[in-house]
Amino acid sequence: MQRGERTLTRETALIEALSRRFGPAPPGVVLGIGDDCAALSTNGDDYLLWTVDTLVERVHFDLSYTTLTQLGWKALAVNLSDIAAMGGEPRYALLSLGWPPERDPGLALELADGLAQAGREYGVAIIGGDTVASPGQLTVTITLTGVVPARQLLKRAGARAGDLIYVTDDLGEAAAGLEVLKRRPELDADLKAALVAAHLAPRPQLKAGRLLAREGLATAAIDTSDGVASDLYHICQASGVGAVIPAAAVPISPRVLAVAPYLQADPLKLALMGGEDYQLLFTATRDMAARLAPAFAGAGLDPPLLLGEIVAGDRVSLVTGGGEVDISGAGFDHFRLDLEPEEI
Ligand SMILES: [Mg+2]
Known part of the structure; x- marks a missing residue:
């Protein structure tokens, strides 16, 4: 994967342009676009954390050296890492799977095994999702929720000179x-x-x-x-x-x-x-x-x-x-x- 400054700048500019289209976040959104997760105020003492990540074949992984079980583990792990960055505990996941029709759909079960393994290890239940035909690459999108006590939320903002x-x-x-x-x-x-x-x-x-x-x-x-x-x-x-x-x-x-x-x-x-x-x-x-x-x-x-x-x-x-x-x-x-x- 190429992660040059040009890529980063283009991605940052795109995210900024998109977020302008979406307008300001409504009340109740503690953290909107621009951190590892969105954080929402619920009526209780916890914030709800919400994140999504997509892995695309030949961009993020290559099945010549990754098994589908490993891919399933990693797809959840990268989302879990965003919950960790907020100081949260993960809860529930949704899976959206883009599967090339020419591939044996039975192999998707291997991917599910890896997801289930990571789910068991980190206490996450996979409770729904979607499967679609993807002409070309395999894609795996996971949406994950978590919770964090409101006063404990970790953010990207907050570093001060001398830290x-x-x-x-x-x-x-x-x-x-x-x-x-x-x-x-x-x-x-x-x-x-x-x-x-x-x-x-x-x-x-x-x-x-x-x-x-x-x-x-x-x-x-x-x-x-x-x-x-x-x-x-x-x-x-x-x-x-x-x-x-x-x-x-x-x-x-x-x-x-x-x-x-x-x-x-x-x-x-x-x-x-x-x-x-x-x-x-x-x-x-x-x-x-x-x-x-x-x-x-x-x-x-x-x-x-x-x-x-x-x-x-x-x-x-x-x-x-x-x-x-x-x-x-x-x-x-x-x-x-x-x-x-x-x-x-
Ligand atoms: Mg992150």
């Missing part, structure tokens, strides 16, 4: 896994299996999202779907701030460092521009930051990893030995870090 930026795991494995699937390098079997699993079977960070929300440990949050440079830029835009990431401190997965030479890839690029890790990226005041490690340990989770700091401004900057590079919204196309590793 620290964290991620819930080290970075780049899903992007490296995709390259491994495409290029099939000769690799250690365990390394290969771990990277491929990171790409095909992401684990949405619902527990971490609930913890951050419940304990008031984050000022803003998003899930890492497009790549950290893009996802962090979304937080910056929503919050009206900038961010600084010291290149030497980026928590690159050791597996990504190990596989990078086999892929002739820059591990820093995989970590910052590679998407689909489906971790949480969040900001915290220094007081909150001091409470993160014990709170995560108490919940049986690994401590979040420091990525950088929120600053005044409106750009995401990567600080290297060679100077600062603007990586705001950068994807594979746009990102040009023409620096030797020793300069970083």
Whole structure:
């Protein structure tokens, strides 16, 4: 998938144009277009979260290296990740399946198996949907609801200069896994299996999202779907701030460092521009930051990893030995870090 700045800008412009057509959100809509989920005020103490995601064959997945069961898991997982980014608990899902008529409809049951597996794992019931003939590609659309106590809602807006930026795991494995699937390098079997699993079977960070929300440990949050440079830029835009990431401190997965030479890839690029890790990226005041490690340990989770700091401004900057590079919204196309590793 190409996630260049041009793509991001075009997508952002389209979303803005569409939302103008739809007009302002009516009362009761706490969060409309522009966050990981919409949030609606119900009459109780909870907000209703509502999200939708579509996976399109040859854009988001390739059945030459993804089984339908894996696809079913991932289709729900990517939606669950958006609920996690709001601090919510998932509830109910609807499935809309676009199925090419020439394919055996019995195979759709394998996809349903993967969906059902993820549903059981994360406590989601799939309660309806639609199936249509799709001339060409297979498409899977999931609509998912969730709930979050009103006062605990996590949003992209809320980061302030001086906040620290964290991620819930080290970075780049899903992007490296995709390259491994495409290029099939000769690799250690365990390394290969771990990277491929990171790409095909992401684990949405619902527990971490609930913890951050419940304990008031984050000022803003998003899930890492497009790549950290893009996802962090979304937080910056929503919050009206900038961010600084010291290149030497980026928590690159050791597996990504190990596989990078086999892929002739820059591990820093995989970590910052590679998407689909489906971790949480969040900001915290220094007081909150001091409470993160014990709170995560108490919940049986690994401590979040420091990525950088929120600053005044409106750009995401990567600080290297060679100077600062603007990586705001950068994807594979746009990102040009023409620096030797020793300069970083
Ligand atoms: Mg998201």
